Amino acid sequence: MEALIPVINKLQDVFNTVGADIIQLPQIAVVGTQSSGKSSVLEALVGRDLLPRGTGVVTRRPLILQLVHVDPEDRRKTSEENGVDGEEWGKFLHTKNKIYTDFDEIRLEIEAETERVSGNNKGITDEPIHLKIFSPHVVNLTLVDLPGITKVPVGDQPKDIEVQIKDLIVKHISNPNSIILAVTAANTDMATSEALKVAREVDPDGRRTLAVVTKLDLMDAGTDAMDVLMGRVIPVKLGLIGVVNRSQLDINNKKTVADAIRDEYAFLQKKYPSLASRNGTKYLARTLNRLLMHHIRDCLPELKTRINVLAAQYQSLLSSYGEPVEDQSSTLLQLITKFAAEYCHTIEGTAKYIETTELCGGARICYIFHETFGRTLESVDPLGGLTTIDVLTAIRNATGPRPALFVPEVSFELLVKRQVKRLEEPSLRCVELVHEEMQRIIQHCSNYSTQELLRFPKLHDAIVEVVTSLLRKRLPVTNEMVHNLVAIELAYINTKHPDFADACGLMNNNIEEQRRNRMRELPSSVPRDKVTDCMLFGNAWSHVYDCGSIEKFSLIKEILISRRLTSNRSVCLLPGLQTAGGGSQGDQEVGTGNWRGMLKKGEEGVGGDKSMLQTSNPGSPQRGHAVNLLDVPVPVSRKLSAREQRDCEVIERLIKSYFLIVRKNIQDSVPKAVMHFLVNHVKDSLQSELVGQLYKAGLLDDLLTESEDMAQRRNEAADMLKALQKASQVIAEIRETQMW
Numbered sequence: 001m002e003a004l005i006p007v008i009n010k011l012q013d014v015f016n017t018v019g020a021d022i023i024q025l026p027q028i029a030v031v032g033t034q035s036s037g038k039s040s041v042l043e044a045l046v047g048r049d050l051l052p053r054g055t056g057v058v059t060r061r062p063l064i065l066q067l068v069h070v071d072p073e074d075r076r077k078t079s080e081e082n083g084v085d086g087e088e089w090g091k092f093l094h095t096k097n098k099i100y101t102d103f104d105e106i107r108l109e110i111e112a113e114t115e116r117v118s119g120n121n122k123g124i125t126d127e128p129i130h131l132k133i134f135s136p137h138v139v140n141l142t143l144v145d146l147p148g149i150t151k152v153p154v155g156d157q158p159k160d161i162e163v164q165i166k167d168l169i170v171k172h173i174s175n176p177n178s179i180i181l182a183v184t185a186a187n188t189d190m191a192t193s194e195a196l197k198v199a200r201e202v203d204p205d206g207r208r209t210l211a212v213v214t215k216l217d218l219m220d221a222g223t224d225a226m227d228v229l230m231g232r233v234i235p236v237k238l239g240l241i242g243v244v245n246r247s248q249l250d251i252n253n254k255k256t257v258a259d260a261i262r263d264e265y266a267f268l269q270k271k272y273p274s275l276a277s278r279n280g281t282k283y284l285a286r287t288l289n290r291l292l293m294h295h296i297r298d299c300l301p302e303l304k305t306r307i308n309v310l311a312a313q314y315q316s317l318l319s320s321y322g323e324p325v326e327d328q329s330s331t332l333l334q335l336i337t338k339f340a341a342e343y344c345h346t347i348e349g350t351a352k353y354i355e356t357t358e359l360c361g362g363a364r365i366c367y368i369f370h371e372t373f374g375r376t377l378e379s380v381d382p383l384g385g386l387t388t389i390d391v392l393t394a395i396r397n398a399t400g401p402r403p404a405l406f407v408p409e410v411s412f413e414l415l416v417k418r419q420v421k422r423l424e425e426p427s428l429r430c431v432e433l434v435h436e437e438m439q440r441i442i443q444h445c446s447n448y449s450t451q452e453l454l455r456f457p458k459l460h461d462a463i464v465e466v467v468t469s470l471l472r473k474r475l476p477v478t479n480e481m482v483h484n485l486v487a488i489e490l491a492y493i494n495t496k497h498p499d500f501a502d503a504c505g506l507m508n509n510n511i512e513e514q515r516r517n518r519m520r521e522l523p524s525s526v527p528r529d530k531v532t533d534c535m536l537f538g539n540a541w542s543h544v545y546d547c548g549s550i551e552k553f554s555l556i557k558e559i560l561i562s563r564r565l566t567s568n569r570s571v572c573l574l575p576g577l578q579t580a581g582g583g584s585q586g587d588q589e590v591g592t593g594n595w596r597g598m599l600k601k602g603e604e605g606v607g608g609d610k611s612m613l614q615t616s617n618p619g620s621p622q623r624g625h626a627v628n629l630l631d632v633p634v635p636v637s638r639k640l641s642a643r644e645q646r647d648c649e650v651i652e653r654l655i656k657s658y659f660l661i662v663r664k665n666i667q668d669s670v671p672k673a674v675m676h677f678l679v680n681h682v683k684d685s686l687q688s689e690l691v692g693q694l695y696k697a698g699l700l701d702d703l704l705t706e707s708e709d710m711a712q713r714r715n716e717a718a719d720m721l722k723a724l725q726k727a728s729q730v731i732a733e734i735r736e737t738q739m740w
Contacts, residue, residue, distance in 0.1 A: 005140035005141065005142065005289070005292060005293060005296065006068065006140060007296075007730060007731065007733075008025055008026055008027070008142055008296055009066045009068065009132070009140075009142060010730045011023070011025055011727050011730055011731075012025055012027075012064065012066065012130070012142065013093065013130075014723050014726050014727050014730065023303070023306060023307065023310070023727070024175040024176065024177045024178075025142075025177060025303070026142075026177045026178065026179075026292065026295050026296045026299050026303075027064070027142045027143070027144055027175070027177070027178050027179070027292075028141065028142060028143045028144065028178065028179045028180075028181050028288055028291075028292060029143075029144045029146060029169075029172045029173045029175075029178050029179070029180055029181065030042065030143055030144065030145050030146060030181045030183060031146060031149070031169055031173060031180060031181065031182050031183065031195045031198060031199060032148060032149065032182065032183030032184065032194075032195045033148055033149040033150070033185075033194050033195065034148035034149065034150050035148070035185075036148065036183050036184060036185045036195070036214060037183060037185060037214030037215055037243075037245045038059075038145065038148060038183045039051045039053065039058075039059075039145070040214065040245035040246055041181075041183060041212060041214060041243060041245070041281075041284070042065065042143060042145055043257060044243065044245070044257055044260065044261065044281040044284075045067065045138065045141065045143070045281065045284070045285050045288075046065070046067065046133055046135070046138060046257075047135065047137045047138065047257045047258065048088065048103045048133075048135075048257060049103060049104075049107070049251075049257070050090070050103045050106045050107050050110075050131075050133075051063075051107065051110070051145070052107055052110055052111050052114075053251075058148075059145055059146065059147045059148065060114050060118045060123065060124045060125070060147060061113075061114050061117060061118055061124065061125055061126075061127060061128060061129050062126065062127075062128040062129070062144055062145065062146055062147075062168070062172060063110065063128065063129050063131060063144065063145040064128045064129070064130045064131070064142070064143075064144050065131050065133065065141075065142070065143045065144070065145060066130070066131070066132040066133070066141075066142050067133050067135070067138040067139065067140060067141040067142070067143070068132060068133065068134045068135075068138070068140060069135070069136065069138055069139055069140050070087075070134045070135060070136050071136065086101040087135070087136060088101070088103075088133070088134065088135040088136075088137070089101045089133075089134050090103070090106045090131055090132065090133045090134070091131075091132045091134075092109060092113070092129070092130065092131055092132075093130035093131075093132075094113060094129070094130070095109070106131065110129060110131070113129050114129070123158060123164075124147055124161070124164050124165060124168060126168050126171060128144070138285070139285050139286065139288075139289040140289060140292075141285070141288055141289055141292060142292065143181070143288075144172055144178075146168065146169050146172060147165045147168060147169070148165075149162075149165060149166065149169070149194045149195070149198070150162055150165060166198065169198060170198065170201070170202060173198070173199065173202050173203070174202045176208075177295070177299045177303075178208065179208050179209075179210060179238075179288075179291055179292060179295055180199045180202075180203060180208055180209045180210070181210055181212060181288070182195035182196050182198075182199045182209055182210070182211045182212065182236075183195055183212045183214060184196065184211065184212070184213055184214070185213075185214050185215045185218075186213045186214060186215050186216045186218070186219050186225045186228065186242065187215050187218045187219050187220070190228055190233050190234050191233070191234070193234075195211075196209075196211065196234060196236075205237070206235075206236055206237040206238070207237055207238075208238070208295070209236055209237070209238060210236065210238040210239060210240075210241070210287070210288070210291065211234075211236045211238075211239070211240040211241070212240075212241055212242075212243060212284065213225055213228055213229065213240055213241070213242040213243070214242075214243055214244075214245050215244070215245060216242045216243070216244050216267070216268075216271070216272075217244050217267055224271065224272070225242060225272075226272065226275075228240065228242075229241075229242050229272065229275055229279065230275075238291065239287070241278070241279055241280075241283060241284045241287060242268070242272070242275070242279040242280075243264065243279065243280060243281050243284060244260075244263070244264040244267050244268070244280075245260075246260045261280075261281050261282065264280055264281060265280060265282075268280055300731070303731070304728075304731050307724055307727050307728050307731065308728060310720075310724050311721060311724040311725060311728060314717050314720050314721040314724060315721055317717050318714065318717045318718055318721055320452075321455065321710060321713060321714040321717060322452045322455055322714075325704055325706070328700040328701070328704050329695075329697075329700065331704060332459070332694070332695060332700060332703060332704060333691070333695060335452060335453060335456075335459065336463070336687065336690045336691060336694060336695065337687060338452075339445060339453065339463055339690070340686045340687035340690060341687075342445045343441060343442070343445050343467070343683075343686060344683050344686070346360070346361035346362070346441050346444060346445060347361050347362040347365070347438075347441065347679065347683060348361075348362055349361065349362045349363060355444070360437075360440065360441070360444055361437075361441055361444070364437050365434055365437055365438075365679065368430060368433045368434055368437065369430070369671040369674075370671075372430070372433060373426065373427075373429075373430040373433075373667070373670065373671070374667060376426045376429075376430075377423065377426060377663055377666065377667050378663075380422060380423065380426070380663070382419060382655060382656040382659035382660065382663075383419070383652055383655065383656060384419075384422070385422070386415065386418070386419065386652075386655070388640070388648050390415075391411075391415060391647075391648045391651050391652060392640070392644055392647070392648055394411040394414055394415050394651075395407060395408065395411045395647055395648075395651065397411070398410040398411035398414065407647045407650055407651060409495075411651065412493075412651055412654055412655065413493045415651065415655055416493060416654075416655050416658050416659065417490050417493070419655060419659050420486065420489050420490055420659065420662050421486070421490065423486060423489075423662065423663060423666050424482075424483065424486040427482045427485070427486060427666060427670045428479055428482055428483070430482075430670055430671075430674065431475070431478050431479055431482055431670075431674055431678070434674050434678060434679065435471060435475050435478075435678065438471055438678070438679070438682065439468065439471060442463075442464055442467050442468070446460060446464070454707075454710060455706050455707065455710045456703060456704055456705065456706060456707070457707050458702055458703050458705055459694075459703040459704060462693075462694055462699075462703060463690060463694070466689060466690055466693045466694065467682075467686065467689075467690075470682055470685070470686065470689050471678075471682060474677065474678050474681055474682060475678070477677050477678075478673065478674055478677040478678040481673045481677050482670055482673055482674070485666060485669050485670060485673060486666065489662045489665065489666070493658065495658075497658075497661055499657075499661050500657055500658055500661055
C-alpha cells in the first residue's frame, strides 16, 4: 500500500502539466488561522526549514507539498543520476528538472514564484506551487498548505482578504477526496476554532477531518489539554493529535527540527505520559500516511472510472475538432460533399442529427404546405369582399344599354376572376415560407451536422453565401410559376368542368323541387295548367298566371285576394288578348304584346311599397320628381326586386361552386410547383454549385484557414487526452495486491 502515495504524486504531476483540476485527487489540506502553527507543523513533517515566514499573509498561493521517502540505496543511485550531492533535495514543477539541495534556496524560490503570480500587494491566487521533497527522513505524504485564515486586513492587504482566503480554502477542502488537517492552537478556546468551523461546513460528519493541537507548551500555568486531546471538548472522528512547535526564539537561534522533535517527545512524556505515544510530530506523520493510503485505496476505483470516462469524452471532442489539414483539395471536397449530403438529408428527413424540439427541414416544409398554406386557403371566403350590390352592378354593367332576359355570363366570369385572384397572395406567401425554411436548414447543418465547418470560418461563410445565392436565384422563378398557376385559372373559366356542371345540375334540381312544393300550396280553384312561372326569392313568391282573358284575370285576382295570397306574395296576372276585332284599347294595353309592362305593374301593385326606392340621404331624388341626368349619381340603398334577388343568388352560387374548384386546384398545384422549381432543384444542383464556386486552387489556402480559437481548443483537448491516457497507464501499473 506504500506504493499508492507515489502513484497519486505521479497523477498530480501529470494533470499539473496541463493545468487542469477536472480530476480531484486524494490529498491532505492544511487549514488554520494565522500564527496557529501551520508552517511549523509542515516543517516538522519535512524535517527542514523551507517555508517563508513573516507577518501578515505569507502563504498567498496554495503549496502542494509532495513528500517522497527515499531509501539509502535508491538515494545514492538517484543522486548519481541527477548529480545531486546530498541525501535530501527538492524539485519545483515550474522549474522542470532543476534540483535544489539548499532549503534556503527553496524558501526563496517559493517567495519569488508567489510574487511572480500574485504580485506584491498581498493579494492571493488559487494557482498552486508544486514542490516535491525527496528525503529518507519523511514518509510518503501529499499536503496542501493553504493561506491562514485572517479577519482584519493589515498593511496594504485588500479589504476583502478574509473572503478571498475563505473561498480559496473552501475550494480545496470541498474536494471529497481530500483529508482536512485542521490546525488549532492549544492556548485558544477550541470552541472558537476557525479551522474546525470551516472544516465542519464542508464535512459536517467529520469523516475526513483530523484535528492538530499546536503550542501545547504555551498553555496557561495550571491548565492542560488533556480533555481536548481525549476528545471530550470537541469530538473529531479521525482524532486529535497534539504537537509542540519551535518558538520564534528557537528559530532565531537556529534550532533544528530534529532537536525540536526530541524536545517535543520529552515534553509529552513529562506533561502527558499516558498520551505521549499517540501525540507528537512523528505520530502525526505516521497517522497522516496511514489515513492518506487508506483514503487513496477507497478513492482509487472511482478515480479510475472517472479518468476513463473523461478520456472517452475528450477523444470524442478531439474527433469533432478534426485532424490537422494535410491534403487541402481532398479536405475541401470532402467538406463540400458532406455539407451538401447533410442538407439534402435534412430535407428528406434522414439526417443524422434529428431535431426533437421543433419541426425543421422537410417536415416543416410539409407543415407549411398542408397546415399553414392549406388552412389559409380554406379560410378564404369564396364571396369575401363581394356584396350583393357588387353582384347586381356587375350584372347590369354586363348588359350594357339593353335590358337582359337572362343573367349575362360575362358578369359571372368577371366576378369569379376577381375572387380567384385573391388566391395569389397566400400562394406567394407559401413560396416565401418554404424559402425561409431552406435558409434555416443551412444554419441547422452548420451547427449540428457538420461541425468541421466551424474549424474553417471562411469556408463556412463561403458555403452559406453560395447556398443563399442559389436559393435567391430560384425564388423569382418559383414565384413566377405560382403566379402563372393563378393566371392559368384566370385565363379560361371552364364552365364545362365536370364538378361545376354537377353543381349547376344539383342547383337546378333544388330550384325545381322548390317550385313543385310551392305549386302544391296554390288554392285548388287556381288552374295548374295556367301557371307559367314559380320562383323562390327568400320568403316572397312571384306567381305568374296566364288568364286567357280579362274576365279570368279579374276572377283569379279576386280568388287570390280572398285567400290572402297577396299578403306575402307578388302576383302577376297576364290576361290573354281578345280574338281579332274584339277588345278595347285598354285590353290591348294589358295584352301579351306588353307583358313586361304588365309584369312590372303586377310587381308594383302586389308588392306595394317593397320596391320603393329608399334614398340614402334626404336630398336624393324621389319617385315622380324630375332628375337631372347631368348630376352625379347618388348611391342609393333599396330592397331588391324578386328577379334581382334571383339573379344575385344564382351568380353567388355559381361563383362559390367554381371558386371551390379553383381553390382545390391551387391547393394541389402550388406545393408541386414549389417542390419542383425550388426544393428539388436546389437539392439536385447544390453540390455541383458548391464545387463550381469553391473548388478552385486559388481559394484553397484562404478557405481552409483555421480559426485561432478552434486550433487552440484542439491543442488543449489533445493535451488533456494525452494526460488522461498517461494517468490511465499510471493507475494500470498498480497491482491489485498493492492496494491491501
